[in-house]
Amino acid sequence: MNKYKVLITGGAGFIGGNFVQYMVNKYPHYDIVNLDLLSYAGDLTKHIHLETKENYSFVQADIADRETIMSLFEKGKFDFVVHFAAESHVDRSITDPAIFVRTNVMGTQVLLDAAKAFGITKFVHVSTDEVYGELDFDPTVFFTEDTPLQPNSPYSASKASSDLFVRAYYETYGLPMNITRCSNNYGPYHFPEKLIPLTISKVLNDQKVPVYGDGRNIRDWLHVWDHCAAIDLVLHEGVSGEVYNVGGHNERTNLEVVKTIISTLGKSEDLIEFVTDRLGHDKRYAIDPSKLERLGWKPTYTFETGIAQTIKWYTDNAEWWQQILSNEAHK
Ligand code: NAD
16 A cells, blocks of 8 residues: 655645545545645644644644745655645736735746755646636537637636646656646635635625626536545546646526526525626636546536535634634734
C-alpha cells in the first residue's frame, strides 16, 4: 500500500475543505497536509473533527511567501500537490484585481518553483471553466479542453495565467502535472457570498434575494463531492500534462436556481429583486466532460438531488454560515 504525502493548498476554503475531508477519510494511510492563509474565505471550524486524526495536519501560510513555501517543501517531501488556494470571487476581482494577480498567479508560480526544486510525483492545478470565457445560448455547444482561453473577468484572467504557468513548467522543466477545469460548484461549506449559499441564507432570513440583470445567465452546476471524486481520479490516474474538464451537464439559469431554492423552502418569489448586472457578466458556461468520463468518472448527483441535499445542509447548519456573516459584518 503506497503511503503518499499530499499537500493540499486552500484546504480551509469551500472546495479545498471538502477535498481535505474526502482525502483524510478515504486514504487513512496517506499523510494530508492542509496549507491555507486563512483569508476572509478560509475557515478551520469545519475541520474540528479532523484534529484528532493522525493523518491530518494544518499549516497557516501564504502561497506567495517564497521563503516559507520553500522551507515547507524542503521539510515536507511531498509526493502530491493539489492546489486550490486562490482568490475566487468574481465580484471582488472587479473591485480589486491586484490581489488576484498576487495570489492566483504569483502564488501558483511560487508553488511550481518549490515543486520543481524538491521534486514531486504530480501537481494538480484546480482551475475553472471561466478561463474559456463565455458561450452563447446554443445548447449544443460546450467547452472542451481544446476551447481557446478567453477569460473575461480579472478572476478568470488570473486563473488562465496560472494555468499557462503550470503548462509551461510541464513543457519547459517536465514537471508532472494535470489541470482540471470545473464548472460552478455548490454544496456544504460554500462561502455565503456566492449565488447558492447567498440565496439560501437570504431566503431563510426572509430577506430580498439579489439577481443580476434579467437572471438569464446560465451556469453548469456540479455538487462539490462529485468534484472531489474527479480530482481524486485525476490525481491518481490522470495522464501527466493533460487538462481535464469537470462538469455534469446541469445547466440552469440563475433565475431557475433562485426559484428552486425559494420553492423548496416554501417562500414567495416576491423575495426576488433584480439588480444592475455584473460588469462583463458571462452569458453561459457549459462543460463537455467526456474526456474525464473516459478516464472513469461520472457524477453521482443530479442538480435536483444535490440542491435538495445542500438546502437541507444549510438549514441544519445555520450556525456555520451565520457566524461567517456576522464576522463579515464587522470587517
Ligand atoms: P474559496 O474562496 O472558498 O477558498 C479559497 C481558499 O484559499 C481559502 O481558504 C483562502 O483562505 C485560501 N487562500 C487565499 N489566498 C491564499 C494565499 N495567498 N495563500 C494560501 N491560501 C490562500 O474558493 P473555492 O470556491 O473553494 O475555490 C477553490 C479553487 O477551485 C479555486 O482555485 C477556484 O478557482 C477553483 N474553482 C472554484 C469553483 C467554484 O465554483 N467555487 C469552480 C471551479 C474551480
